Amino acid sequence: MSASHKPIYLDYHATTPLDPRVLEAMLPWFTENFGNAASRSHSYGWQASEAVELARGQVAKLLKADPKEIVFTSGSTEGLNMAIKGIAESSGSIGKHIITIATEHHAVLDPIEWLEKKGYEITVLPVDIYGHFDLNRLKECIRKDTIMVVVMWANNETGVLYPLTEIGMICQAAGVPLISDATQAAGKIKINPLESGVGMLTLTAHKFNGPKGVGAIYLNEKGLRVKPAALIQGGGHERGFRSGTLNVPGIVGLGMAALLRQNDLLEDGLRMKRLRDHFEKSILSTVEAVFVNGDIDSRLPTVSNVKVTAVDSQAVMNRFRSKLAISSGSACSSANPEPSHVLLAMGLSAAEAKGSFRISIGSTTTLEEVDKAAQILKDAIDAERSQSPLWQMFKQGIDIS
Numbered sequence: 001m002s003a004s005h006k007p008i009y010l011d012y013h014a015t016t017p018l019d020p021r022v023l024e025a026m027l028p029w030f031t032e033n034f035g036n037a038a039s040r041s042h043s044y045g046w047q048a049s050e051a052v053e054l055a056r057g058q059v060a061k062l063l064k065a066d067p068k069e070i071v072f073t074s075g076s077t078e079g080l081n082m083a084i085k086g087i088a089e090s091s092g093s094i095g096k097h098i099i100t101i102a103t104e105h106h107a108v109l110d111p112i113e114w115l116e117k118k119g120y121e122i123t124v125l126p127v128d129i130y131g132h133f134d135l136n137r138l139k140e141c142i143r144k145d146t147i148m149v150v151v152m153w154a155n156n157e158t159g160v161l162y163p164l165t166e167i168g169m170i171c172q173a174a175g176v177p178l179i180s181d182a183t184q185a186a187g188k189i190k191i192n193p194l195e196s197g198v199g200m201l202t203l204t205a206h207k208f209n210g211p212k213g214v215g216a217i218y219l220n221e222k223g224l225r226v227k228p229a230a231l232i233q234g235g236g237h238e239r240g241f242r243s244g245t246l247n248v249p250g251i252v253g254l255g256m257a258a259l260l261r262q263n264d265l266l267e268d269g270l271r272m273k274r275l276r277d278h279f280e281k282s283i284l285s286t287v288e289a290v291f292v293n294g295d296i297d298s299r300l301p302t303v304s305n306v307k308v309t310a311v312d313s314q315a316v317m318n319r320f321r322s323k324l325a326i327s328s329g330s331a332c333s334s335a336n337p338e339p340s341h342v343l344l345a346m347g348l349s350a351a352e353a354k355g356s357f358r359i360s361i362g363s364t365t366t367l368e369e370v371d372k373a374a375q376i377l378k379d380a381i382d383a384e385r386s387q388s389p390l391w392q393m394f395k396q397g398i399d400i401s
């Protein structure tokens with residue numbers, strides 16, 4: 001299959017292709033420079049260690065952080081488990097209350113649910129139709145025994161940006177550490193955890209043209225009341241926070257990806273925003289009864305989440321799987337897709353969530369791809385609706401929600 005016959009890829013929030021410059025930087029660390037960064041007695045180890053420290057500086061720079069505040073991980077799922085379970089473990093004397101929001105990724109919600117089963121008390125703040133939660137409500141929910149507040153920087157499905165600086169001020173005033181999943185924000189918009197009062201955040205390379213299976217946490221010990229307990233114990237790597245032989249090629253790739261994103265951040269962000277807006281305008285003007293999910297005034301430049309009345313996104317996508325790769329408003333990890341918990345939390349019905357699509361743009365996306373994608377999606381929606389009794393009912397003014 002030649003590249004031109006592959007489906008157009010507009011699912012960059014799921015993962016991104018490796019930038020060729022990142023691959024080039026990584027390659028020698030698989031082959032001739034194969035040393036273990038923890039080997040202190042010879043140049044193989046020293047070289048690997050130097051490469052890791054260079055990458056640590058590159059990641060730190062992306063976050064305007066100190067290299068000492070960066071700990072390498074296998075990605076955001078691990079980083080979030082480490083932050084949430086690690087802080088919970090270390091906060092025994094302070095309390096067992098955790099606050100988070102309903103639109104978090106499962107990499108946050110699942111470890112928190114696991115803690116709930118172990119006796120922790122969880123407050124999940126609800127969100128409105130725009131995806132936002134009430135900051136006053138957060139203030140009211142913080143208690144003496146609250147050990148952390150967990151709020152993502154940007155939502156993966158809708159792109160909604162949370163006001164981290166304001167949230168950080170509330171948490172700092174109450175003396176409660178703020179943890180943030182910045183997986184979708186890192187490398188796409190400027191983020192500065194220190195300025196925003198974030199004690200710990202996570203990112204992963206594969207969401208910004210780096211390799212899969214490598215990420216980092218930012219860990220500001222002054223922003224935390226306790227030192228998070230290590231989940232993975234062993235040789236004491238990464239200052240004891242995360243043991244295990246370092247993935248040197250992956251870390252080099254993460255560093256290079258961070259460097260490249262930092263150089264291109266503003267220009268590329270604007271370019272992607274124009275493409276996203278172009279796509280959205282095109283769908284909104286050519287397809288009836290389409291709505292954008294989430295706060296359109298405060299979201300990432302890379303994503304559009306649209307609700308299409310009276311269709312099932314799986315059925316629509318079945319019509320173009322060989323031509324266009326996008327994702328639906330449901331968790332496709334199981335055989336029977338459940339409607340997205342994010343869209344449900346925003347007040348959409350199960351049918352509305354299942355009639356939603358996520359189109360996400362990357363730094364290699366072109367105007368031609370976006371135009372074609374809008375046409376493919378429109379044609380499939382039209383075809384699906386032409387056979388849909390539900391759509392006929394909607395046209396007759398019957399409430400189908």
Ligand SMILES: *Cc1c(COP(=O)(O)O)cnc(C)c1O
Nearest residue numbers: 075076077105107156183184204
């Ligand atoms: C992709 C993603 C994760 C998981 O990151 P991995 O590195 O793939 O484990 C967590 N949170 C958000 C918001 C994501 O988009």
